[in-house]
Amino acid sequence: xxxxxxxxxxxxxxxxxxxxxxxxxxxxxxxxxxxxxxxxxxxxxxxxxxxxxxxxxxxxxxxxxxxxxxxxxxxxxxxxxxxxxxxxxxxxxxxxxxxxxxxxxxxxxxxxxxxxxxxxxx
Numbered sequence: 356x357x358x359x360x361x362x363x364x365x366x367x368x369x370x371x372x373x374x375x376x377x378x379x380x381x382x383x384x385x386x387x388x389x390x391x392x393x394x395x396x397x398x399x400x401x402x403x404x405x406x407x408x409x410x411x412x413x414x415x416x417x418x419x420x421x422x423x424x425x426x427x428x429x430x431x432x433x434x435x436x437x438x439x440x441x442x443x444x445x446x447x448x449x450x451x452x453x454x455x456x457x458x459x460x461x462x463x464x465x466x467x468x469x470x471x472x473x474x475x476x477x
Contacts, residue, residue: 359385361462363415363422364437365450367469384412411437424454 362368368376368383368391375381375391384391389412410433411423423429430451439446457465 357416357419357421359412359415359421361385361422361466362391362412363420364409364411364434365423365453365457367466384409389413389416409437422454422457424458429454 362384364384366373368381368385373381373383376383381387381391389408391409414431414433415421415423415426418426420426423431423434430447434450435444435447437447438444453465453469456468460468
């Protein structure tokens with residue numbers, strides 16, 4: 356099992372950037388070992404509504420990567436299917452970019468980038 360400090364999907368789930376955490380609706384995927392109830396129930400396609408563990412979390416554990424950007428198959432079908440139905444499949448595109456930033460510049464720079472640009476709504 357890989358120790359994951361931040362979500363492998365490219366989202367930054369903390370009380371500053373995540374509405375579910377701000378409102379106390381969701382622990383986040385790292386704290387719940389891949390079962391972010393708020394994220395699964397509110398942001399993803401109907402086919403994922405009854406799952407217990409996020410498929411991206413599960414895949415990152417199986418492949419022993421800290422985040423999807425470290426995977427040889429990125430972006431894969433699992434990742435591309437994990438989109439916000441309100442905004443359509445294009446909603447995964449910002450996370451592809453965020454994971455490329457994380458891979459190239461490291462986690463700390465990725466966090467800074469998200470917090471700076473979150474105000475501009477990525």
